[in-house]
Amino acid sequence: MQRGSFQWMKSLNKAIILNKIRTSEPISRAQIAKETKLTPPTVGSIVKELLEQRLILESTLGESQGGRKPTMLILNTSGFHVIGSDVGLSKIQFIISDLSGKVMDESEELLDENVTEESFLSILTKGVQHLMQQHSDLEFIGIGVAMHGIVDAESGVSIFAPNLQLRDIPIKKDLEEKFQMDVKVENDAKAFALGEAWFQDRVSHKSMVAINIGLGVGAGIVIDGKLYNGEHGIAGEIGHMMIDINGKKCSCGNYGCLQTLVSGPAIAERILEQLNYGNESILINWIEEEQAITAELVYKAAMNNDSLAIEILHDTGVYIGIALTNLVHVWNPSKIIIGGGVSKAGDFILTAIKETLMERVITEKAQTTAILISKLGSYGSSLGSVALILSELFEPNIG
Structure with missing residues (x-):
């Protein structure tokens, strides 16, 4: 199982091409160049890199436009996985999702009425560890947390969780130190909205x-x-x-x-x-x-x-x-x-x-x-927390 940052996947042109494949698959190299206005050599070089990183796959041949049939490209949705979580009133839902939003497994951890910051972070860690240990053959690229209440998304801190009566919980810092991978934290309703945009709408609406x-x-x-x-x-x-x-x-x-x-x-x-x-x-x-x-x-x-x-x-x-x-x-x-x-x-x-x-x-x-x-x-907010990680990877609004 590979853990850690996915910075190695990211660059401006790479994100543009990766997102074009995600939203338009199956698609040819020529079509990517045409629609992104990147040069064919640039597209070819980055596609080669994405294939080596197993983020994309070559699929069936497309329709011929007069020459030989082009090879089509698709997203390798099952190549990498994300742990998503949704912190509710009395429990936390954990899921494993692939890059398409398909839920592979799920589990729950109960929250005690008298939960403290320390015990909350311990329960969150336990839930993530449990799913990862159950699927040690998978490669994980990040952890998303959908948290009720007021959240500072940039720092990944839960400013105030009214249902738990907890303040200033350093969720991102704690989980990144423990798991050595990217962690994103957001308010649960906002995470839910992002999940809808990514997994139901594919960001087709402005x-x-x-x-x-x-x-x-x-x-x-x-x-x-x-x-x-x-x-x-x-x-x-x-x-x-x-x-x-x-x-x-x-x-x-x-x-x-x-x-x-x-x-x-x-x-x-x-x-x-x-x-x-x-x-x-x-x-x-x-x-x-x-x-x-x-x-x-x-x-x-x-x-x-x-x-x-x-x-x-x-x-x-x-x-x-x-x-x-x-x-x-x-x-x-x-x-x-x-x-x-x-x-x-x-x-x-x-x-x-x-x-x-x-x-x-x-x-x-x-x-x-x-x-x-x-x-x-x-799975609304849990999948939304997964989308927090994927939006960072694909960055659809650049370029």
Whole structure:
């Protein structure tokens, strides 16, 4: 197993060619030269180097343009692997991914309620070591960490992880010292957005936003394959966009934030209020069976044609739609992806979201902004952490 930095893979022209193969495979040397405007000798030399490094492979012959058939090039997706991780409320998910985002294996490590900085870093190390030892035949080029809360991505420090009540955790420094390979750390919602851009969209859109709606609400903005963090690193904090100034108090201290209306706990709280007002629902029977009301249970009730549950999810979609209307007016992205636990409600919220945009966005073209449910499933942020490493390798916005 090879470990260490992948600086040996990187150079300006090499990254341009490597990314062209990634996004356009199978592709010939001549086509690469034509589309990148690099000279054929430069392309030939770098392709030879990439073949020697096993980052790419020669594939089947392409169509002849009058001479002999050209040899096509493809990315060697199974040649190198990345460890990705997603730090949640009570556990950390670890995955091994190849360069195409195919998950080869996964594991979990539980987080204790009284976790300290030292024990957290120990658990993170244990999870990475476990997967590497299970797959000692693979070559790893990096470790990605998707961390909830505020993250300084440049230094790889978790500034504040509210669910764990931990501050200033030197994740990047600690893991790089232990494993001698590149480590990238980012906020989980931003990592999720990058994963969507890389593994679902292949960065075909110039700008996109991915929103993660679960226990909280976060988002990431991706431009040309790179995360946009803003001047002070808080771009994407859509959960704290104020929707109702007379609304409930948010964990951030403000009132009426989107998070207080559409997060999983907010959905459960809103339906409990309606039940206390005497509204009928199948959920009343489930409560009597000592089931705790959760957003997932509300979705289950909606699937059983429960009118109150359907109404609550519809209203949730309207609130999300209002927030996205604001986002479209300010940012005007080409695509918006919705992920996280609440996204599992599917059309119960998606229909209302799209209807709200059609009613409120000011231009006809912008009204049809693509709104999609994520297809990354439970691996969203973990694959996003993998994309942190790959974006450094491929660098799609250079050249």
